Amino acid sequence: xxxxxxxxxxxxxxxxxxxxxxxxxxxxxxxxxxxxxxxxxxxxxxxxxxxxxxxxxxxxxxxxxxxxxxxxxxxxxxxxxxxxxxxxxxxxxxxxxxxxxxxxxxxxxxxxxxxxxxxxxxxxxxxxxxxxxxxxxxxxxxxxxxxxxxxxxxxxxxxxxxxxxxxxxxxxxxxxxxxxxxxxxxxxxxxxxxxxxxxxxxxxxxxxxxxxxxxxxxxxxxxxxxxxxxxxxxxxxxxxxxxxxxxxxxxxxxxxxxxxxxxxxxxxxxxxxxxxxxxxxxxxxxxxxxxxxxxxxxxxxxxxxxxxxxxxxxxxxxxxxxxxxxxxxxxxxxxxxxxx
Amino acid sequence: xxxxxxxxxxxxxxxxxxxxxxxxxxxxxxxxxxxxxxxxxxxxxxxxxxxxxxxxxxxxxxxxxxxxxxxxxxxxxxxxxxxxxxxxxxxxxxxxxxxxxxxxxxxxxxxxxxxxxxxxxxxxxxxxxxxxxxxxxxxxxxxxxxxxxxxxxxxxxxxxxxxxxxxxxxxxxxxxxxxxxxxxxxxxxxxxxxxxxxxxxxxxxxxxxxxxxxxxxxxxxxxxxxxxxxxxxxxxxxxxxxxxxxxxxxxxxxxxxxxxxxxxxxxxxxxxxxxxxxxxxxxxxxxxxxxxxxxxxxxxxxxxxxxxxxxxxxxxxxxxxxxx
Numbered sequence: 001x002x003x004x005x006x007x008x009x010x011x012x013x014x015x016x017x018x019x020x021x022x023x024x025x026x027x028x029x030x031x032x033x034x035x036x037x038x039x040x041x042x043x044x045x046x047x048x049x050x051x052x053x054x055x056x057x058x059x060x061x062x063x064x065x066x067x068x069x070x071x072x073x074x075x076x077x078x079x080x081x082x083x084x085x086x087x088x089x090x091x092x093x094x095x096x097x098x099x100x101x102x103x104x105x106x107x108x109x110x111x112x113x114x115x116x117x118x119x120x121x122x123x124x125x126x127x128x129x130x131x132x133x134x135x136x137x138x139x140x141x142x143x144x145x146x147x148x149x150x151x152x153x154x155x156x157x158x159x160x161x162x163x164x165x166x167x168x169x170x171x172x173x174x175x176x177x178x179x180x181x182x183x184x185x186x187x188x189x190x191x192x193x194x195x196x197x198x199x200x201x202x203x204x205x206x207x208x209x210x211x212x213x214x215x216x217x218x219x220x221x222x223x224x225x226x227x228x229x230x231x232x233x234x235x236x237x238x239x240x241x242x243x244x245x246x247x248x249x250x251x252x253x254x255x256x257x258x259x260x261x262x263x264x265x266x267x268x269x270x271x272x273x274x275x276x277x278x279x280x281x282x283x284x285x286x287x288x289x290x291x292x293x294x295x296x297x298x299x300x301x302x303x304x305x306x307x308x309x310x311x312x313x314x315x316x317x318x319x320x321x322x323x324x325x326x327x328x329x330x331x332x333x334x335x336x337x338x339x340x
Numbered sequence: 341x342x343x344x345x346x347x348x349x350x351x352x353x354x355x356x357x358x359x360x361x362x363x364x365x366x367x368x369x370x371x372x373x374x375x376x377x378x379x380x381x382x383x384x385x386x387x388x389x390x391x392x393x394x395x396x397x398x399x400x401x402x403x404x405x406x407x408x409x410x411x412x413x414x415x416x417x418x419x420x421x422x423x424x425x426x427x428x429x430x431x432x433x434x435x436x437x438x439x440x441x442x443x444x445x446x447x448x449x450x451x452x453x454x455x456x457x458x459x460x461x462x463x464x465x466x467x468x469x470x471x472x473x474x475x476x477x478x479x480x481x482x483x484x485x486x487x488x489x490x491x492x493x494x495x496x497x498x499x500x501x502x503x504x505x506x507x508x509x510x511x512x513x514x515x516x517x518x519x520x521x522x523x524x525x526x527x528x529x530x531x532x533x534x535x536x537x538x539x540x541x542x543x544x545x546x547x548x549x550x551x552x553x554x555x556x557x558x559x560x561x562x563x564x565x566x567x568x569x570x571x572x573x574x575x576x577x578x579x580x581x582x583x584x585x586x587x588x589x590x591x592x593x594x595x596x597x598x599x600x601x602x603x604x605x606x607x608x609x610x611x612x613x614x615x616x617x618x619x620x621x622x623x624x625x626x627x628x629x630x631x632x633x634x635x636x637x638x639x640x641x642x643x644x645x646x647x648x649x650x651x652x653x654x655x656x657x658x659x660x661x662x663x664x
Contacts, residue, residue, distance in 0.1 A: 058622060058623075059622065059623045060623075061623040061624065061625055062622050062623055065624070155511050157513050162593070162598040162619040162620070163619045163620050163622070163623040164416070164620065164623030164624065164625050165623065187417065189416075189417035189625075190417075190623075190625060191416035191417050191620070191623070191625045191629070192415075192416075192417055193413070193414070193415035193416070193417065193418060193420075194599075197599065198513070198515055198597040198598060198599055198609050199597065199598025199599060199611075199619065200598070201593060201594075201598070201618075201619050205594075208484065209515065212484060212488065212489070212514065212515075213513050213514060213515065216513075
């Protein structure tokens with residue numbers, strides 16, 4: 001037994017010594033696409049054992065920071081970089097940082113009101129609640145959109161993320177588009193100055209507090225709400241329809257944007273047009289340096305991007321992520337050539 | 341200092357004549373050097389800590405100056421930072437923890453050391469030491485799943501008895517300064533008990549016997565003789581508990597509500613220095629944000645020194661009065 005074990009260990013050690021040196025690529029960033037990325041990197045490694053991708057899901061702000069500092073080979077974010085952030089990258093590295101959309105996601109309002117499993121939210125209601133202007137569940141703004149639902153006359157408890165987050169970026173981006181009041185007072189940010197509410201650490205923190213505290217409302221990524229079986233509401237889109245977040249309604253939100261996609265892929269698809277589009281949808285991006293000095297790493301990253309845009313896209317729906325529209329994929333294929 | 345040196349040399353008359361090597365062989369100087377170096381590392385670590393915090397908070401110190409300490413806006417996207425809400429939350433939760441922890445902790449220590457039958461005492465002491473080793477995240481989970489819902493159920497009785505004070509006003513959702521204070525008190529009680537118990541046990545038996553011989557009852561001997569004798573050690577245990585309460589991170593952030601606003605009511609959510617650093621540091625949005633968080637670390641350091649210093653002065657004053 002012991003001898004066999006030693007023999008096996010020696011064999012493994014020898015084999016490890018014989019396999020050609022692996023190219024190790026490090027990345028860090030957004031936690032929302034982490035299950036997808038981890039599946040992709042794992043499948044890719046099995047197919048091409050010479051390449052090993054290592055991804056740390058530390059959050060979008062962390063991903064932007066690390067790729068700017070040059071401590072990782074690529075970053076990932078749920079929100080595109082601002083012009084200032086791109087300039088900071090260019091100042092430091094002398095070359096640009098490219099955005100590559102990978103999958104689509106949605107942020108949904110989750111709530112905890114005893115006896116209520118489905119709610120409709122108007123944009124005005126969401127902005128009002130998160131501004132602290134709508135404070136009761138039986139506010140007319142809520143009752144008029146939810147005929148037949150008995151809402152309590154209880155105080156609304158708002159729960160938001162305590163730390164910087166790509167999810168928060170998408171949420172505030174949406175609220176800024178639908179509410180001038182929100183835009184003026186709070187604006188778009190991964191770390192806004194919240195007018196009201198309790199802070200929860202991470203998606204688990206927010207969903208945990210919403211589960212714990214009756215009459216509360218928060219926001220998380222759709223996948224998170226589905227996996228944790230938390231009630232989430234429909235949101236009224238720009239066509240006046242109340243839409244449930246789903247793969248179809250998220251893909252629909254990206255459809256229009258696909259046609260007008262800018263060259264650098266930095267685009268917000270919140271409050272998108274289309275009668276069946278879910279209004280709080282977003283792309284999530286890989287952040288790839290324009291100049292990659294190491295030829296091995298450059299080949300690994302460009303090859304992976306090509307694979308992700310073809311074979312990889314067929315794996316998304318099994319994990320509840322919406323795949324990229326064809327137009328976007330074609331455009332990205334061309335953009336890969338920008339990596340030098 | 342000089343007195344001890346002289347005695348040391350007098351005690352070893354040939355000391356001067358001995359070569360350094362010989363002295364090293366005898367072990368005394370070697371032991372001195374090694375232990376001195378060990379002690380020096382404490383100083384070095386502390387100095388390095390302060391230095392790093394100071395240097396890395398330069399951006400924020402230059403921009404906000406002293407205003408950092410008394411302004412209450414914390415807006416990472418607008419790059420406006422003030423430490424006051426966090427200092428407030430840290431001090432208030434620690435105060436609540438001590439208010440509940442001291443009577444319970446010292447009471448339990450007196451019982452275990454002086455009054456309990458030996459069997460019960462050793463069994464309970466073992467449990468308490470176990471409790472002191474429980475990781476703080478476990479206390480946080482207990483807080484979320486058991487304590488917070490219990491506090492919500494107790495809201496009525498609390499309001500009926502203490503609702504007239506400004507400390508128990510406004511809506512109560514469970515996650516609050518109160519919840520954080522109670523969780524902290526649970527965490528510091530084992531410290532207070534186990535150290536205070538040791539100190540009380542160390543009081544010489546002569547003291548007890550003398551008091552009993554003078555006709556004191558057992559409780560009188562304990563309260564009037566043993567506890568005052570152990571006073572310094574007991575306050576020492578409280579300082580240690582306070583230090584833990586001020587710096588506790590995980591358990592606090594799970595139940596305090598993480599809301600950087602100042603509310604008089606203990607029912608309201610708040611934020612503590614350690615909690616905001618833990619939450620925001622990894623995801624800080626820019627250099628100014630990071631710098632402000634590092635400065636908060638410096639503030640926590642200073643706060644600990646000020647509070648500990650004040651408490652020590654208080655104790656020194658009290659014990660010198662007791663002495664006269």
